[in-house]
Amino acid sequence: MFTESRDTAEALTEFLGQSFETRKFVGQGDKEGSDGMTQKQQQERLDQFRNGEFEVLVSTSVAEEGLDVPEVDLVLFYEPVPTAIRSIQRKGRTGRQAEGKVVVLMANDTRDEAFFWIARRREQEMEDELRELKGVADEVEAELDDAQQALSAFGDADREREERVEPGLTDFESESESESESSADGADAASDPAEEGVVATADSDPEEDVIEVVVDQRELDSPIAKELSRREGVRTRLETLEVGDYVLSDRVAVERKSVADFLDTLTGGDRSMFEQVGDLSRAYARPVVILEGEDLYGERNVHPNAIRGALSSLAIDFDASVLRTEDEDDTADLLEVVAGREQEESDRTVSVHGEKSGKTLAEQQEYVVGSVADIGPVTARALLEEFKTVEAVMTAKKEDLMAVDGVGEVTADRLREVVGSDYSG
Template identity: 40%
Template sequence: TEENADVKPYIHEREIKYVDITLPPELEHAVIVLKKLLEMRLKGLGELGYIVPSADKLTMAALNSINVQIQRKIAERNTDAFLAASVHAEIMKIRHAVTLAESQGSEILKAYLNKLSAEGMSPSGTKASQRLCRDELFVSLLKDTDTWEYELLPKFEKTFELVSTQLGEYPESRIIIFANFRDTVTALCDYLVKRGVDARKFIGQASKDSVKGLTQKKQIETLGEFRDGVFKVLIATSVGEEGLDVPSTDMVIFYESVPSEVRSIQRKGRTGRHGSGTIYVLITKGTTDETFTHVSRVREKAMTKGIRSLSATAASGGFIVTTPMSGLGTGNGTADKGQHGGQSSITAFTGGIAENGTAVAGAHADNPVPLVIADDREGSSKVVEALHRSGISMGFERLEFGDYAIGDRILVERKTARDFTDTLVERDLIGQIKRMADAAIKPVLIIEGEDLYTQRNINPNAVRGALCAISIGMGVSIFRTKTPEETADLLCVMAKREDNTTEGGLKSPHFHKTYRSKREQLEYIVSAFPGTGLKNARILLGHFGSIENIVNATEEELRAVNGIGEVSAKKIYETARERYTEF
């Protein structure tokens, strides 16, 4: 946590301010109409025999529960179930409209309702959209939106006020504004630019609807200009929360609350790194904004409590705590003790250092190396708790890929069924798994939970296609578990099996293809360098001519090759000079 001695020196004071926003009468009326539409459809599902909540208690969990009931009826070949599935799709659309009205604003809601109307009028539109756009209440609401001439929700104006005040007092400030939806990011960016603020948007690479994504080159260029002060305000979707080198800022604004404690922490972490910072959270009173704020704060407290509990357990000798490393298999694990002054508090309570530089607590004398390494961001996971209860020796490191590492060969990515489908729809699931698969001899994906095909309203064949691509296309072993405890049991079995593997039973890491041409052999060897891959292997071989020249090249010479970045050059240079050590 931020209170740990190893983290505290790097975290500066951050002030969190919650700003109440009043929902205007026009949007209040729109929400009432939308909830009436919800009640009518929920009542219809109830009459078909489904267990449904009231419109006010319609959470995503409740929607998923309804979908599970419907999918079971479809499996039983119940003819009414297909109508129910269509009504469920309507409910999803209407609920999304409620969210937009309460948290995003009138312009975003207006655009969404017009999109639904266009879908419903189109011959190729879904039955759900066609039925919805014929509803008199919907038609009346759509006419009301035509009278809205400007943004009604005061969030745009409040954001401008906060930004202009900060830049007026501190012209060199850097400000990040987070919003959940691309449409909001685009609209807010346009609004601020019209008001004289030099702002840029920062979104993902995938194009969606009419909004074109940013290429990786454009993303890097945008972040570089933001860091250098070319512009002072960056408006980002969730892509700016993690995994990218987003500069620290003086101010972060949450355009809306998020119910996820992890996302909330990641957003807050964008300020207060190099100096004090302020975080503003815009909350529309009496809406899901308030609910999400409460949920996020409760979960953050629970997470902090869990981490402290785990730390206390480690201090008493229950865990192996390892020094952070960049990833699996990047050398012999020996830490440069002269550069880890902040880590002395860890080694002090862990009772010593193993030969490989790993701080050990509670490890057996004949097994100083932990059987399971968990990514240090998994500290509050129920899987980690279950692993601890099992008594298996384990440790924590910052893993570059995967959530768990077992021995030198196995990397494990764990996803809940919901997370799997969310990442498939909203992020780069295939790319994420591929990067892990490229980094491990034995990549493993564990999907935890039931009802994988009913988590979201997507075609089951899309899920099956992703599973085939991961398993057949990438050679990743896929396991299904029901609970975190079952996942922990599976990891224990893997770890004990791997620990007992003799040298004679080890598979060659080059087992995918029995014959390669000389050209392919060279490409295969060079592509094995961390973060290289086939494309960069060909670039390097084309430039240097041989593996010998690549290995003997200086870091500067590697970096000078067009297409080879600073990080890749550093990894190749260091790996080529790393000494092999038997553990």
């Protein structure tokens, strides 16, 4: 059985151990309240599993590669993974000597659904590409003969071509200087390259009758920033933003994705949409995702449920507003309207850091309990529903803690240890 976190692996080992001979398999690093396994211990655990000394091995991602147990007949994903490579590696642990079975568990209406369909779609694409390559392999081989030149023979020609068609940065120097001098009124030059990325570095002047839009440098490939800078009553500021593509007030920042970029992200971008919006929501109280373009469900061969799951996750899990626009002009119009609403109607300014709004009392209680011994939000809610107050959770006896769903002996011991031990900092 595979799971993403060590805490979950320990909880599953404890739960399954009530019915099966079960052992955990985790990495070498130690975590608070949980010791890692040395390389020797890992090898011994695998040898025991191969020899049939226990039935179930619960592992984190450490066993996705290199685990060779031919007799494994079932691999279970406790939660889906969003990449095809990891999914394939996990599935490859079974079916080596005989038929095997793979089971993937998903929670309805969560990001699990998006992760599942993303990985499944990408696996299918990889299979199609491999079949295509296999189909043309014989044709390519037949075309090659002894007179075929080696690849190295083409090196000089390639370099000559690169020199001919690839201009250097100096070729654009005069053009860049000209564009810099003619940029919109009030727009400053790009930030110092040595300066680290910031959330935003602009403040609107309340005496000026203009709205301000902070634009990330990476958005210069889009005509949106240039279009906004030409508009009367709009001032653009170019910055290197740590998160987001546009900042419209102290609480609103925007991540812009074209439909094509959005779908590319779902099928294996360098940095997932969820990570980007997660960073955005931690810095700004009102994160916004602008999805630009038409034919969301027909642009790529991506399963509609993957798209629906991703959109649901952005709205529900990250509390992000997902807004649709038809094209770049429509996006520029929307940015201007939102910035005007924030800065003129709500009298808000663009600040260096957007601040998250304060948590409700219930959220604070869940945070306090969930942060103790890495209990997590789900178990924290279960404990608070049972004991009603944070104080009661912290003073509960081990046997009372274990009576709560999701709390086993390991979690109960860890909680009592953290709460009851003397501080030795």
